[in-house]
Amino acid sequence: EEQLxxxxxxxxxxxxxxxxxxxASGFTFSNYEMNWVRQAxxxxxxxxxxxxxxxxxxxxxxxxxxxxxxxxxxxxxxxxLQMNSLRAEDTAVYYCASGRGLLGTFDLWGRGxxxxxxx
Amino acid sequence: DIVMTQSxxxxxxxxxxxxxxxxKSSQNILYGSNNKNYLAWxxxxxxxxxxxxxxxxxxxxSGVPDRFSGSGSGTDFTLTISSLxxxxxxxxxxxxxxxxxxxxxxxxxxxxx
Numbered sequence: 001e002e003q004l005x006x007x008x009x010x011x012x013x014x015x016x017x018x019x020x021x022x023x024a025s026g027f028t029f030s031n032y033e034m035n036w037v038r039q040a041x042x043x044x045x046x047x048x049x050x051x052x053x054x055x056x057x058x059x060x061x062x063x064x065x066x067x068x069x070x071x072x073x074x075x076x077x078x079x080x081l082q083m084n085s086l087r088a089e090d091t092a093v094y095y096c097a098s099g100r101g102l103l104g105t106f107d108l109w110g111r112g113x114x115x116x117x118x119x
Numbered sequence: 120d121i122v123m124t125q126s127x128x129x130x131x132x133x134x135x136x137x138x139x140x141x142x143k144s145s146q147n148i149l150y151g152s153n154n155k156n157y158l159a160w161x162x163x164x165x166x167x168x169x170x171x172x173x174x175x176x177x178x179x180x181s182g183v184p185d186r187f188s189g190s191g192s193g194t195d196f197t198l199t200i201s202s203l204x205x206x207x208x209x210x211x212x213x214x215x216x217x218x219x220x221x222x223x224x225x226x227x228x229x230x231x232x
Contacts, residue, residue, distance in 0.1 A: 045169065047220075062120070104159075105174050111168060
């Protein structure tokens with residue numbers, strides 16, 4: 001069974017940093033492009049970042065560009081999101097997601113990890 | 120960025136009745152070279168991640184009941200549930216993937232009247 005499991009969430013003060021991880025299993029991770037999508041409590045979905053299978057293409061939402069860095073390690077079947085200079089508005093459940101080859105869609109999702117930015 | 124606007128924000132429909140959700144993009148998301156609309160629909164139930172229902176605006180993902188249909192082209196799209204069932208209570212989102220900055224609509228909450 002294809003599965004994504006996020007970890008690394010928690011509480012952090014404004015200006016702090018966190019690194020999220022997403023462990024993939026049940027499929028050939030290196031074949032799928034990957035994304036981070038977040039959802040603030042009680043709010044809608046916001047795409048955060050994309051990374052291609054070969055790491056050659058990386059995109060960010062304007063709201064996180066320059067503060068967040070997406071990366072992946074195909075040898076470890078893992079996706080990462082380094083989040084720096086965190087703000088209260090970054091508080092959300094962060095999902096890793098993939099379109100399973102259908103670029104731009106999100107067909108495979110993890111359960112998410114909650115990031116809370118508060119003093 | 121392409122702005123996706125859904126209407127209504129919420130709707131209450133009787134069991135067995137039709138539910139219609141609209142989604143409008145701020146620019147054309149029909150790619151001329153392949154005649155495909157870069158539009159997806161998702162269903163999210165409380166406490167769960169979203170579930171992909173449609174891609175290319177009207178291609179139903181395997182396993183999605185055929186009471187769900189997606190239509191539209193260019194800038195105007197519709198998700199229709201022909202006969203609402205109790206298990207369809209959820210928030211529905213449209214999303215464009217025409218641009219590499221992917222954007223979602225704000226969501227439409229569907230409830231039972």
